[in-house]
Amino acid sequence: MNPDQYCQEKCAASGSSFYYSFLFLPAERRRAIMALYAFCREVDDVVDECNDISIASTKLSWWRQEVERIATGQPTHPVGLALKEVSGRFNLPKEQLLEIIDGMEMDLQQSRYLDFKGLALYCYRVAGVVGLLAAEIFGFQDRQTQKYAHDLGMAFQLTNIIRDIGEDARRGRIYIPMDELKQFNVPAADILNAKYSDNFTALMKFQTERAEKYYAQAIAQLPDVDRKSQRPGLIMAAIYRTLLEEIRRDDFQVLHQRIALTPVRKLWIAWKTWAFA
Numbered sequence: 054m055n056p057d058q059y060c061q062e063k064c065a066a067s068g069s070s071f072y073y074s075f076l077f078l079p080a081e082r083r084r085a086i087m088a089l090y091a092f093c094r095e096v097d098d099v100v101d102e103c104n105d106i107s108i109a110s111t112k113l114s115w116w117r118q119e120v121e122r123i124a125t126g127q128p129t130h131p132v133g134l135a136l137k138e139v140s141g142r143f144n145l146p147k148e149q150l151l152e153i154i155d156g157m158e159m160d161l162q163q164s165r166y167l168d169f170k171g172l173a174l175y176c177y178r179v180a181g182v183v184g185l186l187a188a189e190i191f192g193f194q195d196r197q198t199q200k201y202a203h204d205l206g207m208a209f210q211l212t213n214i215i216r217d218i219g220e221d222a223r224r225g226r227i228y229i230p231m232d233e234l235k236q237f238n239v240p241a242a243d244i245l246n247a248k249y250s251d252n253f254t255a256l257m258k259f260q261t262e263r264a265e266k267y268y269a270q271a272i273a274q275l276p277d278v279d280r281k282s283q284r285p286g287l288i289m290a291a292i293y294r295t296l297l298e299e300i301r302r303d304d305f306q307v308l309h310q311r312i313a314l315t316p317v318r319k320l321w322i323a324w325k326t327w328a329f330a
Contacts, residue, residue, distance in 0.1 A: 056138075057084055059131035060091035069094075070296070070314070073323040074288035078191075085143045085190045086285070088135035093153060093183060095132055100160045101224070109161055113154055120150045144189045152182050164226045165241075172230050173207070180210035184286070191283050195276035198283060204274065205286050208267035212293045215260050215300060219247060219308040229260065247308035257305035261297055268294055288326045292319050 054062075064072050064087050071090055075083050096116050103109040122128040123137050124147040136145065156178025166172040184206025188198055214221075214228040221228060222244050234241060237256035242248075268290055275283060292314065300312050314322075 054131075056131040056135035057087070060084075060087045060135045063087075063091040063094050063132070070292045070319055071289060073292065073319045074285040076323065077288075077327045078285060081139075082143075082190055082192070084135070085139035085145075086187060088132065088139055089145065089183070089186055089190065091132045092136060092150065095130075096154055096157045097179075100157050106161050110158070113158055113161075116154055117151060120147050120154070123147065123150070139190075145186055149182050149186055152178050156182070160226070166228060166230050168230045168232045172228060175228075176207050176210040177203075180206040180213075182206070184209070187286065188283065191285055193279040193282060195278055197274055197276050198279045201271045201275040201283070202286065204267050204271035205290060208264050208271060209289065209293055211260065211264035211267060212297055215257065215264065216296065216307060216312060218244065220311055222247070222308070229256065233259070244308070249306070249308060253308075254305050257307070258301075261301060264297060265294070284327055288323045291322050291326045295322060
């Protein structure tokens with residue numbers, strides 16, 4: 054299996070909605086975005102699948118060294134080899150790859166956020182930076198597109214937090230800011246114990262409205278000249294906004310289950326968005 058095949062399998066096996074947004078890209082751009090996404094999956098899996106913090110930290114340190122090796126042309130991991138081939142052409146600087154690892158490392162250092170300011174830094178590192186790198190791969194002419202990419206990445210991460218709140222709680226993590234839990238009178242114990250209430254529903258409506266504001270703000274900032282090249286991001290926005298609507302229709306029953314769209318529905322949304330965006 055060559056590095057590109059490894060990255061493609063990593064992307065497909067994840068079951069992520071992002072995979073559907075890559076399918077319509079020209080081969081070289083698809084190759085680059087799959088390498089980037091596979092990198093994100095590798096470092097994210099370190100945190101999610103390793104229960105020993107010291108071992109997880111050691112593995113992230115290894116990935117930091119691999120990023121340095123990518124920059125010098127001597128990576129050893131299949132994902133590193135794939136990134137080496139595309140990082141120069143598509144402007145994927147090591148500083149931003151390292152910042153993604155910084156975000157993953159935050160999961161090893163804290164499991165709560167006092168306020169949205171702290172959470173926003175986390176979201177920027179694990180998703181906003183990815184949005185900026187993805188925009189480089191898709192291509193743009195107007196620098197305003199970078200603002201769109203940043204806000205879209207933030208919106209995606211806020212959606213992930215809403216969707217995965219129960220799954221994260223089972224890992225002992227709560228990404229909803231503590232001051233907002235207090236504002237809506239939802240004890241952290243309710244999240245950890247999957248206890249629903251009217252207050253929880255109100256809290257989740259608030260979180261959803263914030264995510265929607267980021268989507269709207271992002272799309273409003275996308276210049277017309279770059280709309281066609283940035284269609285993969287628009288596909289993801291369409292899929293994720295549909296997911297948010299499903300979560301809302303299900304009355305935010307996200308503590309005991311992970312609500313998701315079917316692959317067929319994702320593919321339909323992807324095709325429709327690509328054709329008409």
